[in-house]
Amino acid sequence: MVVMKRVCPVSGKEFGVAETDREFYDKMGVPVPTLCPEERMRRRLAWRPSRFFLRTCDGCGERVFSYFDPRLTTVVAYCEECYRSDEFDATVHGRSYDFSRPFFDQFSELSRVVPRHTSNAIQNENSEYILCGHRNKNCYMADEIDFSRECFYGYNIQKCQDIVEGLYVRDSEIGYRLVKAENCYNVHYSRNVFHCSDSAFLANCRSCRHCLFSTNLRQKEYYVYNQPVSKAEYERLWGLLFGGDRTLVAKAERAFGEFALRQPVPAVLQNQCEDCTGSYLTNSKNVRDSFCCDNCQDCRYCWDIHFSRDCMDVNIYEGELMYESLHCGPQAYENRFSILTWHSTQVTYCLELNNCSHLFGCRGLKRKQYCVLNKQYSAAEYADLSVKVIEHMKSTGEWGEFFPIAMSPVPYNQTMAQDLLPLTPTTVGEYGARWLDPLAPDAVVAGRKAPERLPAKRPVELLTCVETGRPYPVTGPEWRFYTRVGVPLPMVAPEARMRRLWRTLGERRLYDRRCAVSGEPMLSTYSPERTERVLSVEAYLQETH
Numbered sequence: 001m002v003v004m005k006r007v008c009p010v011s012g013k014e015f016g017v018a019e020t021d022r023e024f025y026d027k028m029g030v031p032v033p034t035l036c037p038e039e040r041m042r043r044r045l046a047w048r049p050s051r052f053f054l055r056t057c058d059g060c061g062e063r064v065f066s067y068f069d070p071r072l073t074t075v076v077a078y079c080e081e082c083y084r085s086d087e088f089d090a091t092v093h094g095r096s097y098d099f100s101r102p103f104f105d106q107f108s109e110l111s112r113v114v115p116r117h118t119s120n121a122i123q124n125e126n127s128e129y130i131l132c133g134h135r136n137k138n139c140y141m142a143d144e145i146d147f148s149r150e151c152f153y154g155y156n157i158q159k160c161q162d163i164v165e166g167l168y169v170r171d172s173e174i175g176y177r178l179v180k181a182e183n184c185y186n187v188h189y190s191r192n193v194f195h196c197s198d199s200a201f202l203a204n205c206r207s208c209r210h211c212l213f214s215t216n217l218r219q220k221e222y223y224v225y226n227q228p229v230s231k232a233e234y235e236r237l238w239g240l241l242f243g244g245d246r247t248l249v250a251k252a253e254r255a256f257g258e259f260a261l262r263q264p265v266p267a268v269l270q271n272q273c274e275d276c277t278g279s280y281l282t283n284s285k286n287v288r289d290s291f292c293c294d295n296c297q298d299c300r301y302c303w304d305i306h307f308s309r310d311c312m313d314v315n316i317y318e319g320e321l322m323y324e325s326l327h328c329g330p331q332a333y334e335n336r337f338s339i340l341t342w343h344s345t346q347v348t349y350c351l352e353l354n355n356c357s358h359l360f361g362c363r364g365l366k367r368k369q370y371c372v373l374n375k376q377y378s379a380a381e382y383a384d385l386s387v388k389v390i391e392h393m394k395s396t397g398e399w400g401e402f403f404p405i406a407m408s409p410v411p412y413n414q415t416m417a418q419d420l421l422p423l424t425p426t427t428v429g430e431y432g433a434r435w436l437d438p439l440a441p442d443a444v445v446a447g448r449k450a451p452e453r454l455p456a457k458r459p460v461e462l463l464t465c466v467e468t469g470r471p472y473p474v475t476g477p478e479w480r481f482y483t484r485v486g487v488p489l490p491m492v493a494p495e496a497r498m499r500r501l502w503r504t505l506g507e508r509r510l511y512d513r514r515c516a517v518s519g520e521p522m523l524s525t526y527s528p529e530r531t532e533r534v535l536s537v538e539a540y541l542q543e544t545h
């Protein structure tokens with residue numbers, strides 16, 4: 001039940017605050033938000049860098065992979081080794097709180113001297129070129145990747161092997177261009193596929209084997225265009241598709257796109273969910289207005305979290321009682337307005353912590369308690385001071401607001417905000433954000449387009465992206481994958497490949513529309529203009545089972 005309506009000062013949109021929202025805000029000790037949910041999301045995501053660069057570690061001087069553009073002179077960043085070293089102790093930058101100045105100004109000053117981790121990639125083997133990854137081997141150019149081997153390009157890849165261009169792929173092996181796939185083996189060019197194998201060009205399929213160009217199938221084998229075929233016919237088609245011929249693949253892609261447009265689609269993707277709104281949700285209860293979450297309960301306005309409960313406005317990772325936070329976990333508890341806190345409890349306005357608790361306005365601390373602006377206090381002093389800082393922040397209008405976009409050290413177009421809520425160089429200023437044009441390539445090369453057919457030898461020269469004109473390599477491991485599966489070389493550079501995956505995932509927004517079967521009103525990620533036959537979850541289940 002909506003108990004309050006507010007108008008967002010940024011978007012001008014009216015948004016409602018439900019009774020349960022207000023209970024949550026009271027529990028977290030925070031005021032009702034001033035911005036609408038989408039602008040709060042934008043503000044958080046503008047703090048999540050998502051581009052790949054090489055830069056120099058400000059500790060040891062090594063050239064390392066990073067999500068910070070080397071041109072960002074206000075960012076001090078340490079490589080994994082320097083960051084983890086006991087010699088790096090950010091309490092040396094501790095300072096007293098100044099009640100005559102705004103909190104965010106003081107936090108900004110602290111931020112300019114405390115190093116960040118260059119990539120948030122830790123404990124990986126032969127995987128120097130990944131971001132936010134943990135325990136991977138032989139992986140590169142992937143972001144949010146854990147416990148995986150030989151995976152290249154993508155976002156959110158968990159426990160996988162041999163996945164190239166994957167977005168939300170889990171427990172899968174050998175896959176090319178997959179968007180939302182779980183427990184799949186040898187599946188390519190597919191989206192929303194679960195427990196499938198030896199298949200390609202599938203959408204919304206479960207437990208299928210040896211299927212091609214099909215949608216909405218359950219437990220089928222040897223199906224093409226949703227019709228049964230002989231084993232020989234399937235094998236003939238597979239042989240053609242995976243002979244490394246781009247023209248054939250492009251034709252197949254177009255034909256499947258046209259076929260899929262005529263098939264029913266579920267309004268949202270929810271699997272084993274109860275009382276949820278949103279899409280790409282699994283095994284969750286009372287999760288509202290959220291996307292790409294699994295095993296969650298009592299959450300709202302969350303993206304990319306799992307095993308979490310009692311969270312609002314949270315992106316990426318896991319925890320309990322979190323509000324307006326980004327990339328916190330594992331086991332985050334009572335995190336407010338914080339970013340990248342690992343194993344941290346009761347922290348507010350903090351950035352990049354490791355095993356900490358009871359901190360306010362701190363940055364880069366490890367195993368610390370009771371600090372404000374990185375300065376150590378006793379438990380009693382901390383309790384007293386943090387209350388006074390909150391009162392001060394209320395007087396400056398800062399309390400309850402996430403770190404402003406303008407304070408983010410990363411230009412908007414180098415963040416996940418640009419990936420998911422894009423702006424242009426001309427509109428970015430209206431949001432207080434910055435834009436930085438991409439670096440020119442190191443050298444102008446007389447590159448050439450990827451050949452039509454998979455060549456017999458790996459091209460050693462750089463290829464030229466047909467979308468952006470930027471050069472890109474085909475590495476040895478990547479080449480072996482393409483050859484093994486039989487797919488043509490990509491024609492676009494890695495960034496354009498990521499954009500293609502995000503487009504396939506679709507919008508993370510809910511529209512009011514009506515079920516094509518029952519005419520009942522429902523929420524869907526398909527906007528009313530979309531021509532697909534969009535079915536309510538119930539009607540969809542009836543048609544596909």
Ligand SMILES: [Zn+2]
Pocket residue numbers: 057058059060061062078079080081082083
């Ligand atoms: Zn270093």
